[in-house]
Ligand SMILES: Nc1ncnc2c1ncn2[C@@H]1O[C@H](COP(=O)(O)OP(=O)(O)OP(=O)(O)O)[C@@H](O)[C@H]1O
């Protein structure tokens with residue numbers, strides 16, 4: 001007798017179900033997609049135990065008659081297509097006829113549904129893929145699917161589930177993704193009797209974002225609208241390294257695409273702090289034949305025929321949206337189109353204000369990299385009070401008007417010039433650590449750290465030894481009080497490993513620029529009065545105060561003459 005045998009149907013079904021139903025969140029995704037395909041305007045999801053004990057999805061959609069309700073639980077039973085040609089440009093989420101039977105084969109599934117005629121409906125009960133009961137039930141138009149004891153008969157799958165809390169989070173996120181796809185539908189999520197999500201119908205993406213993630217995030221977004229691409233993206237200054245969200249849609253269907261996210265980030269290049277990751281909500285509209293949606297077992301990915309063209313379009317659209325930001329904050333709003341920001345009206349050395357070295361400007365606020373007195377200001381002027389705006393800009397007067405300084409760019413300039421001096425001369429004074437920090441790095445990062453030991457040492461990092469997987473920091477620099485020495489070191493190691501520093505020729509300069517960028521105070525850091533004064537004093541002691549290391553301005557000025565003209569004094 002041969003050793004090959006055909007698997008029993010229920011075994012084959014359970015194995016196939018693994019592709020569609022990976023975890024409770026996949027069940028929620030499939031059931032909610034079905035509700036949306038059925039034309040629901042109201043979808044309520046209830047879960048307990050992270051979806052392991054119970055998932056219930058109720059909708060007010062078309063419902064099914066008795067025959068369809070029974071058929072819906074058969075594999076390859078679908079009302080959404082009859083031929084593979086229908087797949088081109090398909091508008092529904094579903095098309096395989098797999099989801100309900102797959103879920104039913106690994107749980108106890110109850111389907112209650114009615115088409116709305118006469119308040120009579122059908123109840124179908126399935127256990128482990130076997131239909132146990134078909135009975136009439138009284139209910140209003142729509143469908144409710146209840147899934148209990150998920151994975152009760154597939155212990156391998158059950159073992160891979162995470163905590164109830166983690167599974168609930170995944171469910172929440174799956175529902176957020178669909179709620180962003182269909183603003184015209186109201187969504188609700190309850191877990192253990194607690195409301196987690198409540199999104200009323202709206203016509204406006206920003207309101208939906210506010211309902212799902214809070215007003216604060218919604219207020220940080222600017223619209224994108226360019227050649228088939230619509231959405232909202234985060235203002236550069238609000239982007240943070242952690243906590244970002246990315247939601248991509250093509251023709252209304254959510255999908256994941258790492259490269260497209262990268263392309264969107266490339267649209268920010270030069271406008272965002274390296275390491276910051278902007279939140280993105282982007283929706284593409286393309287002709288049906290330009291995208292294949294049937295390439296992933298759980299439909300999480302799609303394939304574009306012109307992948308690079310799409311990436312370019314996304315990058316351009318995002319850049320356009322981000323470039324509009326300063327218009328939105330009023331910088332470009334002068335009626336004569338004149339822009340005083342960064343257009344020749346930069347501060348020159350002779351007119352830069354200096355700072356009295358009074359008792360309120362102590363030395364150690366921005367700890368120097370080297371011993372000895374900091375350079376004296378070139379042109380002492382009476383100190384005026386320095387205001388901080390949006391925890392990002394410093395405002396001060398000089399004889400000829402108002403100066404606005406970007407604190408991060410300014411500090412970058414200061415650190416860069418110092419690092420260049422250190423790198424071509426004496427070593428930086430580092431702060432020795434009582435308890436050395438041990439870091440685990442990848443092999444490539446370790447190699448990079450080892451090869452660049454000198455430059456790291458020059459800015460104040462003493463790293464040793466290089467055996468094994470880890471590196472030990474015995475001393476670290478301390479350029480300001482919010483400085484995170486460990487994180488900065490990790491970022492530099494990554495940068496070095498990616499070989500972002502080119503040949504030997506510019507290596508030191510580029511390293512100094514990267515160091516300055518990683519180590520400088522960030523937009524959003526609140527500086528106290530003494531820190532503001534000290535930062536400006538050091539900035540104006542630099543050789544090139546008005547330019548940051550990327551060639552952007554650190555200072556813009558509003559000339560007094562301009563103020564006078566605008567207030568009719570001129
Ligand atoms: N909530 C619902 N309301 C009305 N009809 C539904 C609902 N859920 C499922 N159906 C019907 O049952 C059929 C089978 O659903 P199922 O999710 O298994 O497959 P599908 O949505 O067609 O394809 P896919 O497997 O890609 O999701 C659907 O084609 C639809 O006709």
Ligand SMILES: [Mg+2]
Nearest residue numbers: 030034094099
């Ligand atoms: Mg479906």
